[in-house]
Amino acid sequence: MSEKTTVAGVAVDTRHWIGGERVASAGTFTDHSPLDGVALGEISRGGAAEAEAAVAAAKAAFPAWAATPRAERARILHAIADGVEKRLEDLANVETLDNGALLRSHRRGVMPRVAHNFRFFADWLLTLDHEDFDTRGHTNHVSWDPAGPCVLITPWNAPLMLATWKVAPALAAGDTVILKPAEWSPLTASLLADIADAAGLPAGVLNVVQGYGTEAGSTLVAHPDVRRISFTGSVPTAKRIAAAAAAHLTPLSLELGGKSPLLVFADADLDLAVDLAVEQYDNAGQVCLAATRILVESSIAEEFTERFKVKAAALTQGDPREEATDLGPTIHPRQLEKVDGFVQRALAAGARAVIGGGPNSELGGLYYRPTLLTDVAQDSEIVQEEVFGPVLTLQTFDTEDEAVALANDTRFGLAATLATGDPERAERVTARLVAGTVWVNCFFVRDLQAPFGGSRLSGVGREGGTWSFDFYCDLKNTVTAPKGWNNHG
Ligand code: NAD
Numbered sequence: 001m002s003e004k005t006t007v008a009g010v011a012v013d014t015r016h017w018i019g020g021e022r023v024a025s026a027g028t029f030t031d032h033s034p035l036d037g038v039a040l041g042e043i044s045r046g047g048a049a050e051a052e053a054a055v056a057a058a059k060a061a062f063p064a065w066a067a068t069p070r071a072e073r074a075r076i077l078h079a080i081a082d083g084v085e086k087r088l089e090d091l092a093n094v095e096t097l098d099n100g101a102l103l104r105s106h107r108r109g110v111m112p113r114v115a116h117n118f119r120f121f122a123d124w125l126l127t128l129d130h131e132d133f134d135t136r137g138h139t140n141h142v143s144w145d146p147a148g149p150c151v152l153i154t155p156w157n158a159p160l161m162l163a164t165w166k167v168a169p170a171l172a173a174g175d176t177v178i179l180k181p182a183e184w185s186p187l188t189a190s191l192l193a194d195i196a197d198a199a200g201l202p203a204g205v206l207n208v209v210q211g212y213g214t215e216a217g218s219t220l221v222a223h224p225d226v227r228r229i230s231f232t233g234s235v236p237t238a239k240r241i242a243a244a245a246a247a248h249l250t251p252l253s254l255e256l257g258g259k260s261p262l263l264v265f266a267d268a269d270l271d272l273a274v275d276l277a278v279e280q281y282d283n284a285g286q287v288c289l290a291a292t293r294i295l296v297e298s299s300i301a302e303e304f305t306e307r308f309k310v311k312a313a314a315l316t317q318g319d320p321r322e323e324a325t326d327l328g329p330t331i332h333p334r335q336l337e338k339v340d341g342f343v344q345r346a347l348a349a350g351a352r353a354v355i356g357g358g359p360n361s362e363l364g365g366l367y368y369r370p371t372l373l374t375d376v377a378q379d380s381e382i383v384q385e386e387v388f389g390p391v392l393t394l395q396t397f398d399t400e401d402e403a404v405a406l407a408n409d410t411r412f413g414l415a416a417t418l419a420t421g422d423p424e425r426a427e428r429v430t431a432r433l434v435a436g437t438v439w440v441n442c443f444f445v446r447d448l449q450a451p452f453g454g455s456r457l458s459g460v461g462r463e464g465g466t467w468s469f470d471f472y473c474d475l476k477n478t479v480t481a482p483k484g485w486n487n488h489g
Contacts, residue, residue: 020203061204146174258414
């Protein structure tokens, strides 16, 4: 079996990375490019044995890494960031061929952000502190102790960015890591292992196990030696993982799906509101935070829709490697089928396609036309369920109360976006929205020091800044008596 594949001119090891060594599995799975269906490589298909080996390696490496001084851990994380920056072109090109997202975004936004993930958590680690406090002369001292091996399970829509948003704080915290990337986009995780190794990360501190969730993933999350599980993905998988984690009460962080609203009030800057709406087609709509439900005040709905049509018509769909492309393919034939299923059922139930409504037959392949559906009922599937493709719905409201009621009326609570020219309205509405993140007159501004996560079915817990360290560490409070204190009088 070949141990490497060449993708966009870059050699990528197709094996696992366990205990500082490349490890092959007897079986493989084929990784296809969403651009043209071409096979990119035969990837080692990990199962229980590889998962066991990776947890054992992470467990063995933990004491030394946990004892490594913070400054040294931070230095190595910065060296990983340097490595990411050095290989930025490789990472961007491989990621685009593997998951179909825009090359220009990978170059300018995503991969720099990957490097920033490491730099940010390295620096934040050095500031992590809680002031000592006094209890009747006793000193309370709070510390963030490394917790142990962490299993990190990630999806395919932003593979390396979402992986490193977990890997970086876990490593900074002094934990060791087993990363299981998604089977539809496994390649950049392998490159990350090379980069971390070259940066001097000790063997076993970062392990990468490739394979299916139901095979490698399910063994990892059920393992008694795992101290934390951080998962980004879908709600049904999260429920399975939570059930497995329950056997050992392994603490979990879950970052899940969404059905987020964009509320457009009549007092909004309409150009801005339309821009915000069209931006939701980014990454072919395969973005958990996407505001897929556009809620517009009735008095401006017609004008909004007309301007939306003009702006959306100007989007260029095509090869994500081209600079001019705004919208690439969906990731996989199964995803395209799923997206189209939602749309066709909505149309059959009476929805009207303002634009789009099916696959892009001119381009063929996995390209789905940017779609806006209206005449949709609030309790319909298309309004209530996450599509995860370039599909938006448009509904109208007459009052602020109605807008808030519609916005909050799903099982999710990941994000919400507001377009309004009235700061007092923004404050009132924001206070009533159920969402982990609210953006007012902007979208996708994400600072790593902010808490990130979802309410309701969109997630459990928050990561980001100190919240990441709270999750990846065992917090300890040490109470020390004053000198000469005798508790027994
Ligand atoms: P998914 O749940 O199908 O898979 C995610 C990961 O879980 C993959 O690596 C998969 O192999 C693994 N997995 C599957 N079954 C498993 C099991 N039984 N045990 C352990 N691991 C298992 O999700 P997906 O289709 O890859 O990703 C899309 C979903 O992710 C969408 O719902 C999207 O909203 C969500 N998402 C959320 C965020 C966020 O930050 N909230 C970010 C990106 C994507």
